[in-house]
Amino acid sequence: MTTAVPPLDSPFPERGPNAAADAATDQAPSTAATAPRPRWERPAYLALLLGTAALLLWNLSASGYANSFYSAAVQAGSESWKAFFFGSSDAGNSITVDKPPAALWPMALSVRLFGLGSWQILVPQALMGVGTTAVLYAAVRRQFGPAAALLSGAAFALTPVAALMFRFNNPDALLTLLLTVTVYCVLRALDGAHTKWLVLAGAVIGLAFLTKTLQAFVILPPLALLYAVCAPTRLRRRLGQLLLAGLAMVVAGGWWVAIVELWPAGSRPYIGGSQNNSFLELTLGYNGLGRISGDEVGSVGGGARRAGGAGAGGGGGGWGETGIDRLFSANIGGQISWLLPAALIMLVAGLVITWRARRATDSVESMARAAFLAWGGCLLITGLIFSYMQGIFHEYYTVALAPFVAALVGMGVAVLWEERGGLAASLTLSATVALTAWWSYVLLGRASGYLPWLRWTVLAAGLLAAAGLLIGSRWRPGSRTGGRLLLGAAALGVGAALAGPFAYCLTTVASGRSGSIVTAGPAVAGGAGGPGGMRFKRAGAEGFRGGFPGAPQGGPQGGPQGGPQGGGPGGAPQGGQTGAAPGGQGVPGAAGGTGGRGARSAMGGPGGGLLNGTKASAEATAALRANAGGYTWAAAAVGAQNAASYQLASGEPVMPIGGFNGSDPSPTLAKFQEYVKAGKIHYFIGQNDGGTGAEGGQGARGGAGGPGGPGGGTSSAISEWVKAGFKATTIGGATFYDLTAPVSGTS
Numbered sequence: 001m002t003t004a005v006p007p008l009d010s011p012f013p014e015r016g017p018n019a020a021a022d023a024a025t026d027q028a029p030s031t032a033a034t035a036p037r038p039r040w041e042r043p044a045y046l047a048l049l050l051g052t053a054a055l056l057l058w059n060l061s062a063s064g065y066a067n068s069f070y071s072a073a074v075q076a077g078s079e080s081w082k083a084f085f086f087g088s089s090d091a092g093n094s095i096t097v098d099k100p101p102a103a104l105w106p107m108a109l110s111v112r113l114f115g116l117g118s119w120q121i122l123v124p125q126a127l128m129g130v131g132t133t134a135v136l137y138a139a140v141r142r143q144f145g146p147a148a149a150l151l152s153g154a155a156f157a158l159t160p161v162a163a164l165m166f167r168f169n170n171p172d173a174l175l176t177l178l179l180t181v182t183v184y185c186v187l188r189a190l191d192g193a194h195t196k197w198l199v200l201a202g203a204v205i206g207l208a209f210l211t212k213t214l215q216a217f218v219i220l221p222p223l224a225l226l227y228a229v230c231a232p233t234r235l236r237r238r239l240g241q242l243l244l245a246g247l248a249m250v251v252a253g254g255w256w257v258a259i260v261e262l263w264p265a266g267s268r269p270y271i272g273g274s275q276n277n278s279f280l281e282l283t284l285g286y287n288g289l290g291r292i293s294g295d296e297v298g299s300v301g302g303g304a305r306r307a308g309g310a311g312a313g314g315g316g317g318g319w320g321e322t323g324i325d326r327l328f329s330a331n332i333g334g335q336i337s338w339l340l341p342a343a344l345i346m347l348v349a350g351l352v353i354t355w356r357a358r359r360a361t362d363s364v365e366s367m368a369r370a371a372f373l374a375w376g377g378c379l380l381i382t383g384l385i386f387s388y389m390q391g392i393f394h395e396y397y398t399v400a401l402a403p404f405v406a407a408l409v410g411m412g413v414a415v416l417w418e419e420r421g422g423l424a425a426s427l428t429l430s431a432t433v434a435l436t437a438w439w440s441y442v443l444l445g446r447a448s449g450y451l452p453w454l455r456w457t458v459l460a461a462g463l464l465a466a467a468g469l470l471i472g473s474r475w476r477p478g479s480r481t482g483g484r485l486l487l488g489a490a491a492l493g494v495g496a497a498l499a500g501p502f503a504y505c506l507t508t509v510a511s512g513r514s515g516s517i518v519t520a521g522p523a524v525a526g527g528a529g530g531p532g533g534m535r536f537k538r539a540g541a542e543g544f545r546g547g548f549p550g551a552p553q554g555g556p557q558g559g560p561q562g563g564p565q566g567g568g569p570g571g572a573p574q575g576g577q578t579g580a581a582p583g584g585q586g587v588p589g590a591a592g593g594t595g596g597r598g599a600r601s602a603m604g605g606p607g608g609g610l611l612n613g614t615k616a617s618a619e620a621t622a623a624l625r626a627n628a629g630g631y632t633w634a635a636a637a638v639g640a641q642n643a644a645s646y647q648l649a650s651g652e653p654v655m656p657i658g659g660f661n662g663s664d665p666s667p668t669l670a671k672f673q674e675y676v677k678a679g680k681i682h683y684f685i686g687q688n689d690g691g692t693g694a695e696g697g698q699g700a701r702g703g704a705g706g707p708g709g710p711g712g713g714t715s716s717a718i719s720e721w722v723k724a725g726f727k728a729t730t731i732g733g734a735t736f737y738d739l740t741a742p743v744s745g746t747s
Helices: 019-025 041-057 068-079 081-086 104-114 118-157 160-165 172-190 195-217 220-230 235-262 279-293 304-308 340-354 364-388 395-418 423-445 452-473 480-509 599-603 618-625 640-650 669-677 710-725
Strands: 534-538 541-545 633-638 654-657 681-685 726-731 734-742
Touching (some): 041 480, 068 081, 081 104, 118 172, 118 364, 118 395, 160 172, 160 395, 195 220, 195 279, 220 235, 340 364, 340 395, 423 452, 452 480, 618 633, 618 726, 640 681, 710 726
Parallel strands (some): 633 681
Antiparallel strands (some): 681 734, 726 734
């Protein structure tokens, strides 16, 4: 493959260093997996893992309980094995989170062993990030050598959204790890048509399903097709192996589903996020096809497609613009797209270079081609779905793309480096470096006033590196000067490509991130950025949820994150969520409600809210703990984030009425009245300022399932019944109703 190039100690040795000799003697070519390890590899690999761990663990406790919705479920699972199994939001097992529980299990075990606190919850997530880096390294190294693997690992670890989500407690961290393991297993299976590796890939996908339902299946089509076409064995055996892998997937992911569906509904928690207490409904609707179409009953902004049509919000349904450029947009580009153009170029280049190989068990080139097809297929199908899905879409979902992008970059650089003596390869490599530097310059410029010296430095270094690569590759063969120029230009190019995302990563880990919707890096013009900010579009109306005190209205949102949420046992700090921008820009009105009261009620503050909960005062915490042992639930509150804040602060179960959005029909009014009559709930925690839906019928859609909304207005009915029958008392700035002391003459 390789044409004449300057002699140098190449950091990217050819895959199969004796390829020419092997071909001449008709021997099986050697691979990076079988070649002797260079002396520098182990120290460099160790430095990669330690550096990843340091980045993910540094200042970890600044995020407090991060997403209190999941932290409350972790706390419940650490106290109740039933809550652990089902993924209940509270130890009283009233309702589950709106995802299957696999992502909660490692964190709940950690809390059960070491107590409740920020580190105990988030360290398992950080370790998953280190594990993903290690698996990615192993996958790339087998065919492309240690240098390519190190580049892939570094590119992944320095992806801003990865630095965010592997320090956070959402399910995306475990999902990304499992997707990476799946691709690794499929590549191992392809290298010799090994049944055990393909079956293991199926089992891992099953576990990924128990992490985030149907998103786990997105990468199945390209991987299954790749194995069916390219595995080096007869077609009948290939199909049989795929059937076995499918069976392993069904068993690994279906055992829990079968138990939940067969378990009597009256003795298990309600399935959060569903409208009929069915996990299958949740999987296919709210967490499934509804994400594609936008018809998500019970979601925030759900039904936007029905309400506003395809053109609502510029064709983006309820969650922003859709289209091929979505991943490069203002609010998403800085999360994932730094190396995305390079990855797409490397995919094409890698396929062109390796396409001449035929399927053969001992073919180095066919395995290299398979690797490009596997990682590239996963990137393309996931990226296209993210680009065009009309339903709920958050910026941090793009962490699933990070290993695919990183692998393609490392592999592509390796094959282009081998071909650097050819004009086409040298031009491609040089142009890719220049394009990456320019795109970093653009992304850095989107954050007003953010390290202006860096964007110019990155651009200049990238262009200089591109020129050096082009000139060095055309130098007279055998020239030591040309070889040194090439190595220097390569090092400079790598530095220019990774400097921008590295700066974003440092900004991300320097401050805490908490709440339901978080982004990496600084605030950006026209996007979200920064801790907790998010841009929200629905049916043509637009506003900001989250934001930062002191941010200019309608402009870039910025400023430090508010204190970590919650607080409570285990030393997790206590503090408030970041509120909305001052004055509370309007949150689009609720279906079945009467319009937005402003972001403040929906996002936090004294009355609590939908996305970030509230701050539990010392007085309220003390009230919840008083005689808590005599009740199944110390309190009930509308919306899981509100309930979670009080539960984490007090350590006592708090029932989240209506689940996350307050829109699930759980519990029914009759069931709630039954609980109150039996003395199982001590307090109902209301809201002071008209609130969101439950008490005012207003605010963010689903904030309490207002009349006529999802769940049939159950939470509103419960709220009205409590207000009519029990006296309100203000405790620590929150409205408490003592459910053990009804107003005289009522019941």
